[in-house]
Amino acid sequence: MKKFEKKNRNKLRRIxxxxxxxxxxxxxxxxxxxxxxVGFSIDSQPYVxxxxxxxxxxxxxxxxxxxxxxxxxxxxxxxxxxxVTHLDGIVLARSAFHHxxxxxxxxxxxxxxVVTPEHKERALEIISEHILKxxxxxxxxxxxxxxxxxxxxxxxxxxASAKVRTGPPVDExxxxxxxxxxxxxxxxxxxxxxxxxxxxxxxxxxxxEVRQIYQ
Amino acid sequence: MKKFEKKNRNKLRRIxxxxxxxxxxxxxxxxxxxxxxVGFSIDSQPYVxxxxxxxxxxxxxxxxxxxxxxxxxxxxxxxxxxxVTHLDGIVLARSAFHHxxxxxxxxxxxxxxVVTPEHKERALEIISEHILKxxxxxxxxxxxxxxxxxxxxxxxxxxASAKVRTGPPVDExxxxxxxxxxxxxxxxxxxxxxxxxxxxxxxxxxxxEVRQIYQ
Numbered sequence: 530m531k532k533f534e535k536k537n538r539n540k541l542r543r544i545x546x547x548x549x550x551x552x553x554x555x556x557x558x559x560x561x562x563x564x565x566x567v568g569f570s571i572d573s574q575p576y577v578x579x580x581x582x583x584x585x586x587x588x589x590x591x592x593x594x595x596x597x598x599x600x601x602x603x604x605x606x607x608x609x610x611x612x613v614t615h616l617d618g619i620v621l622a623r624s625a626f627h628h629x630x631x632x633x634x635x636x637x638x639x640x641x642x643v644v645t646p647e648h649k650e651r652a653l654e655i656i657s658e659h660i661l662k663x664x665x666x667x668x669x670x671x672x673x674x675x676x677x678x679x680x681x682x683x684x685x686x687x688x689a690s691a692k693v694r695t696g697p698p699v700d701e702x703x704x705x706x707x708x709x710x711x712x713x714x715x716x717x718x719x720x721x722x723x724x725x726x727x728x729x730x731x732x733x734x735x736x737x738e739v740r741q742i743y744q
Numbered sequence: 745m746k747k748f749e750k751k752n753r754n755k756l757r758r759i760x761x762x763x764x765x766x767x768x769x770x771x772x773x774x775x776x777x778x779x780x781x782v783g784f785s786i787d788s789q790p791y792v793x794x795x796x797x798x799x800x801x802x803x804x805x806x807x808x809x810x811x812x813x814x815x816x817x818x819x820x821x822x823x824x825x826x827x828v829t830h831l832d833g834i835v836l837a838r839s840a841f842h843h844x845x846x847x848x849x850x851x852x853x854x855x856x857x858v859v860t861p862e863h864k865e866r867a868l869e870i871i872s873e874h875i876l877k878x879x880x881x882x883x884x885x886x887x888x889x890x891x892x893x894x895x896x897x898x899x900x901x902x903x904a905s906a907k908v909r910t911g912p913p914v915d916e917x918x919x920x921x922x923x924x925x926x927x928x929x930x931x932x933x934x935x936x937x938x939x940x941x942x943x944x945x946x947x948x949x950x951x952x953e954v955r956q957i958y959q
Contacts, residue, residue: 538789564829564831564845564847566794566827568790568791573785574825575785575823576825576851577781577792577827577851579781594758599758608789608790610783610791612792612793612794614781614794618939619778621876621954622883624883624886625880625883625885626884630796636792638789661836667924667925668836668839668924669840669841670840697939704884709883709948710949710951711943711944712941713941714936714938714954715936716778716934717934717935717936718931718934719932720929720932721929721931721932722930723927724912724928726912728926729925733923735925736924739925
């Protein structure tokens, strides 16, 4: 199984037993998220911005307005850290100290480069497909003006690691006989019923690309 | 209504109409989250780490193992950016270009300092209460050894801004007559049924602090 090399940046120091460098694990966690927290630094000042993204192999794609400060900073090729986190549960232990969270997270390190005009539409399709599979075929494709207004960045995943906590709390031996409920409150992200655009013809129903996510 | 001052770091440049500097808006979004993405930079290399947190007034609290690289980097007082994001919906427009997300996010700028031993327990209580109100009174409090193993950091919110998108897609005029379903797929974070620790006495039921979140 392919793994990311363990280097100074991505080496898991705290509770390394929860960590993984396997590409398969990293990819799966990335593929299940909608929002990445993208970190970069300008003159030692860190910024963390939530962004949509897409993945293909070991490449992440981000997009934004060509005029934005964020995109213009990132496209200089400065180091980027992209983190995706899924919260799965609140872990209630008998002791305050052992309270925890169940989660799956990935931290990616790399540098961004601008996707060239000839690959831009394909890169946007990857982001779109990541958010909602098959939607790209249904929506109107970007026209030249829209393509020009959008910059797409490509981040080669140079290093990455995943961290996962699952299961019940782990308490101190002497606390197990306390009369305190302990366990996990699961936390889940779910889809609500689709809300049609008020301007939509009421006869138009959600397409198969929308209906599939409820199955 | 109190506002955060608009400065270079927190000024919203893209679609400023979605932004707010009101302290009330910033606080509410922070209070509804479980995980903050904490960004800092070491030798120009950005790191973004998911962390639990708490808030009191314009102060954020983070905690971690006293021995961790993260905590030891942050406690030097280096600039920190803390971002909290709630995804509320996937916005499906008629055109690929106008697809979007509904979300609420806050970006906070500040520097971390270490909470002194005499205030540490109170700061941990604030984090605990943020995650699950009233749990602190139920759980065993940290003992001196546990307190020593934990470092709590305090971030004064120097600057902050919120950004919120709500509502239906906004398409180009000429696209409104397309035969494509458009609208919002709501995304929500929900609690599942509590899972008792397998080592728990089956007669012990979740306390009121757990039951209240389902009401």
